[in-house]
Amino acid sequence: MRGNRSPSQRGPLRTRAKRIVGPLDAWYEATGRSLPWRRVPTPYYVVVSECMLQQTQVDRVVPIFEAFVARFPSFEALAAAPAGAVVRAWHGLGYNGRAVRLHALARTVCSRYRGVPPEDAQALRELPGVGRYTAGAIRAFAYGIPDIALDTNVKRVLERVFYGSLQDGKASRALETAGGALLEYAPPFSLNSALMDLGATLCTARRPKCVLCPLSFTCAAAGTSTSHERTRFSQTAVSERVPFRETSRYLRGRIVDVLRALPPGTSTTLASVHKALARCLPSKTRSDVAAAATALVRDGIIVRRRSRLSLAD
DNA sequence: AACGCGGGGGC
DNA sequence: GCCCCAGCGTT
Numbered sequence: 001m002r003g004n005r006s007p008s009q010r011g012p013l014r015t016r017a018k019r020i021v022g023p024l025d026a027w028y029e030a031t032g033r034s035l036p037w038r039r040v041p042t043p044y045y046v047v048v049s050e051c052m053l054q055q056t057q058v059d060r061v062v063p064i065f066e067a068f069v070a071r072f073p074s075f076e077a078l079a080a081a082p083a084g085a086v087v088r089a090w091h092g093l094g095y096n097g098r099a100v101r102l103h104a105l106a107r108t109v110c111s112r113y114r115g116v117p118p119e120d121a122q123a124l125r126e127l128p129g130v131g132r133y134t135a136g137a138i139r140a141f142a143y144g145i146p147d148i149a150l151d152t153n154v155k156r157v158l159e160r161v162f163y164g165s166l167q168d169g170k171a172s173r174a175l176e177t178a179g180g181a182l183l184e185y186a187p188p189f190s191l192n193s194a195l196m197d198l199g200a201t202l203c204t205a206r207r208p209k210c211v212l213c214p215l216s217f218t219c220a221a222a223g224t225s226t227s228h229e230r231t232r233f234s235q236t237a238v239s240e241r242v243p244f245r246e247t248s249r250y251l252r253g254r255i256v257d258v259l260r261a262l263p264p265g266t267s268t269t270l271a272s273v274h275k276a277l278a279r280c281l282p283s284k285t286r287s288d289v290a291a292a293a294t295a296l297v298r299d300g301i302i303v304r305r306r307s308r309l310s311l312a313d
Numbered sequence: 314a315a316c317g318c319g320g321g322g323g324c
Numbered sequence: 325g326c327c328c329c330a331g332c333g334t335t
Contacts, residue, residue: 252318
């Protein structure tokens with residue numbers, strides 16, 4: 001069982017940590033990915049990239065990130081832009097609420113922190129769109145503070161290497177213990193980068209490539225067959241699941257796309273949006289579109305003024 | 314604790 | 325064509 005970590009077990013944990021960092025760093029130096037926000041890890045680039053990387057794969061983020069920071073090169077530039085311009089630049093990433101929160105974050109950083117995000121974890125987590133993971137990522141990547149960015153890739157790597165497998169629930173405490181041990185022997189930036197790349201490329205959820213892994217010599221889960229299995233099961237029976245194209249989620253995305261296509265600063269009517277969607281979503285009624293638009297307004301992604309819809313000015 | 318929030322790639 | 329991915333905010 002995990003959880004009752006007695007002092008006598010601290011030694012072995014640290015000993016293992018010390019042995020791990022060398023091979024891990026060597027592997028990262030040899031095969032780690034060169035990414036725009038790694039080459040230039042300014043606080044602004046780190047914040048923008050981490051917001052984009054929440055639930056979105058690296059390959060899709062890279063080109064959009066490049067265009068985004070070219071258009072909005074600093075917190076000041078982002079804060080000065082209309083929210084709608086940020087939503088427009090978010091095209092292709094999904095989860096448009098993240099764009100709204102990033103824009104609000106930039107305004108807060110400029111107004112309260114003079115354009116430099118705080119280093120304190122609690123202060124970071126009070127910023128819109130910054131949770132436990134993102135706060136750790138900003139601290140480690142932007143400021144080199146010893147902290148672990150515990151996304152599920154990194155959680156999986158640490159769980160497998162140090163514990164084999166953990167029961168759900170109070171596992172995060174044990175994972176922070178393991179991460180903390182590694183941080184005693186490795187720089188935060190390269191350590192976190194290496195753990196993330198390992199989780200993304202070799203130590204994958206479904207079919208880990210243990211043969212290629214630099215940590216298999218010490219990994220508690222190396223070669224275990226259970227790791228091929230799915231970790232989650234769909235809660236909804238296949239027969240009951242609504243096709244994605246029928247969901248309000250999909251409808252919301254299509255509405256935002258229609259408004260993105262408008263010339264900036266212009267608006268349109270609900271009727272026009274409904275008509276524009278008739279071809280790809282013929283089953284959706286006017287009131288379906290109205291309800292989705294109201295939800296988008298509530299989320300700050302679009303605005304409605306005098307019964308006309310648009311992205312925010 | 315459970316749910317809502319996109320879009321693209323893998324199989 | 326279906327399944328998978330996995331952080332934040334809200335309830």
